[in-house]
Amino acid sequence: MKRVSETLDNLGRSVLSGVEQMGGILILLISTLGWMFRPPLKLRAIIKQMEFVGVKSTFVVVLTGTFTGMVLALQSYHGFRLFSAEGLVGSTVALSMTRELGPVLTGLMVTARAGSAMAAELGTMRVTEQIDALYVMAANPIKYLVVPRIVASVFMVPLLTAISDFLGIIGGYFVGVVLLDINEGIFLDNIYKYVELDDIYNGLIKAAFFGLLLSLIGCYKGFNTRGGAEGVGMATTEAVVLASVSILVADYFLTAIMF
Amino acid sequence: MIRIVDLHKSFQSQKVLDGVNLEIEDGKTTVIIGRSGGGKSVLLKHIIGLMKPDSGQILVDDVDIAKLDDRGLNEVRKKFGMLFQEGALFDSMNVAENVGFTLREHTKMKEEEIRVAVAEKLKAVGLTGIEEKMPSELSGGMRKRVALARAIAINPEIVLFDEPTTGLDPIMLEAINQLIIDTQKNFNLTCIVISHDIESIFKVGHKIAMLYEGKIIEYGTPEEIKKSPNPVLQQFLTGSIEGPIHIM
Numbered sequence: 001m002k003r004v005s006e007t008l009d010n011l012g013r014s015v016l017s018g019v020e021q022m023g024g025i026l027i028l029l030i031s032t033l034g035w036m037f038r039p040p041l042k043l044r045a046i047i048k049q050m051e052f053v054g055v056k057s058t059f060v061v062v063l064t065g066t067f068t069g070m071v072l073a074l075q076s077y078h079g080f081r082l083f084s085a086e087g088l089v090g091s092t093v094a095l096s097m098t099r100e101l102g103p104v105l106t107g108l109m110v111t112a113r114a115g116s117a118m119a120a121e122l123g124t125m126r127v128t129e130q131i132d133a134l135y136v137m138a139a140n141p142i143k144y145l146v147v148p149r150i151v152a153s154v155f156m157v158p159l160l161t162a163i164s165d166f167l168g169i170i171g172g173y174f175v176g177v178v179l180l181d182i183n184e185g186i187f188l189d190n191i192y193k194y195v196e197l198d199d200i201y202n203g204l205i206k207a208a209f210f211g212l213l214l215s216l217i218g219c220y221k222g223f224n225t226r227g228g229a230e231g232v233g234m235a236t237t238e239a240v241v242l243a244s245v246s247i248l249v250a251d252y253f254l255t256a257i258m259f
Numbered sequence: 260m261i262r263i264v265d266l267h268k269s270f271q272s273q274k275v276l277d278g279v280n281l282e283i284e285d286g287k288t289t290v291i292i293g294r295s296g297g298g299k300s301v302l303l304k305h306i307i308g309l310m311k312p313d314s315g316q317i318l319v320d321d322v323d324i325a326k327l328d329d330r331g332l333n334e335v336r337k338k339f340g341m342l343f344q345e346g347a348l349f350d351s352m353n354v355a356e357n358v359g360f361t362l363r364e365h366t367k368m369k370e371e372e373i374r375v376a377v378a379e380k381l382k383a384v385g386l387t388g389i390e391e392k393m394p395s396e397l398s399g400g401m402r403k404r405v406a407l408a409r410a411i412a413i414n415p416e417i418v419l420f421d422e423p424t425t426g427l428d429p430i431m432l433e434a435i436n437q438l439i440i441d442t443q444k445n446f447n448l449t450c451i452v453i454s455h456d457i458e459s460i461f462k463v464g465h466k467i468a469m470l471y472e473g474k475i476i477e478y479g480t481p482e483e484i485k486k487s488p489n490p491v492l493q494q495f496l497t498g499s500i501e502g503p504i505h506i507m
Contacts, residue, residue, distance in 0.1 A: 138333040
């Protein structure tokens, strides 16, 4: 009996903590939107974050996008070859990249690189009282720290996704046409035939949403860090796990709505 | 003038402030002493509006800051400067950017004027030529001095010091004490210092208040405090393990 009550107690606590967390993230989003348009705009901080989230994530996104496109071409080639439909490899790669893999993998990569850094940086600022110092100096930390990170992520993740989509298709072309000898005309023709602009746009909209999610969660976890170095470590891990899972869950719902 | 009236604050079931009443005199240094974890920093955070009380008032020039919204709080905070325990300098900014932060944010000063003001404040805390250094390149004592320069950059009326001498060697400790005394005198500041370093409190304080079990149990000049018969205060000042303060 005691064990059942303990289990229920723990379950209740977890549910409460989850609900509290979701509420906290929502409140942070609302405050961010409130501060976003209040002048003066912190353009310098936004550009600095764009460089960190976007430019410095380019290399990892280039690698991920290219190799994903390549392996996708390789796998689908073996499948399509069974019923002599190798020509569909190009459109399969392009559709998969633009609709799903480009935005999701870019979101996950940026989460690992920049989302974790946001949680760690803000967490360190929290435990070393730098965030309190901002409040004391009559400077709102949401405007100074959260708004630039979120704006930068919402703009840069779609741009990185566009790079990933493009290089994924190029990677697929290289494996399909150059290595596996699929007819170039059929490969490209099927891409033109089956991939529509909406596939690309919707993928980019998804990416912007993932950018919002990963930065919001990274900032929330960093902002609410407690304890010293251990707290910062925990906040970083939790931010990466929560943001990654949220991206995958949100991806399902966005796909269901968009396509 | 800062007046704290019947201030209460609890964290879950733990009462940290249990009816604090205190008046801080203008143009003087008031030191708040008490045991570690006894609520001194919590009291300081209430004075600057970083925490909201469960009940009670914090009156800054007759305005109850506990009732202010963010905008109102920000206006009141412009009267304050604060030196945090570890300095809390912004890691991503150099010394000049740290010290000039409030000037850039809250004044219409030109860059050249800010540069001059930063150099002046750094000189006031005994530092020159370190404007381009990053906080990570500074020693503990230098970091505190830069943080003090940042705290007084906007010429505040009130400066709060959260354990300013913790973690310093005896020479640097003495230097920081002297700096607090000089800064208070030169800029005619109202200072509130949180400390449990007995030697320092008698050096820098015009008035001393002892916080114990959530209340101010003694308040007076250093002489009055030294002569107080209060056994809790005397045990704290002598550092004796025997007495009414339970160690465990």
